[in-house]
Amino acid sequence: MRQPIQDQTDLTSSNTLGPKSKAQKFVTLKHADELRDIVRLPEFNRDTVLLLGGGSNILLMEDYAGLVVHMENKGIREIERSDGLVDIEAQAGEIWHDFVLHTVGRGLSGLENLSLIPGTVGASPVQNIG
Structure with a gap:
């Protein structure tokens, strides 16, 4: 079930430096399957939508005049093991450091040197994570 759209939502706690700002429209994505409904909303515009994770790589200095989709979807699962890989x-809303701890806790190597980097898994392709 998709979360309701909120108007004039405070984003101050959604970016780590904390300047005051609001989103004209705001919705939380709790499950990946809600994305299909969100992109069909009349408020959704590919040119102005802001997909927001943990807020560690963004500075919101003024109100955001579009739709903000806050990625809170969680979940980690192993897909396949083959030839030592x-x-x-x-999910995009997983905290990056928690994801690293998850892999290390299962005896997997390769991400341990990327621990303590702020942000979410979904933001990792556009952040400076390794």
Whole structure:
């Protein structure tokens, strides 16, 4: 079930430096399957939508005049193990450091040097994570 759209939502706690700002429209994505409904909303515009994770790589200095989609979807699962490699799927709203701890806790190596980096898994392709 998709969360309701909120108007004039305070974003101050959604970016780590904390300047005051509001989103004209705001919705929380709790499950990946809600994305299909969100992109069909009349408020959704590919040119102005802001997909927001943990807020550690963004500075919101003024109100945002579009739709903000806050990625809170969680989940980590192993897809496949083959020839010493492990494919893992992590949802966009997973905290990056928690994801690293998850892999290390299962005896997997490769991400341990990327621990303590702020942000979410979904933001990792556009952040400076390794």
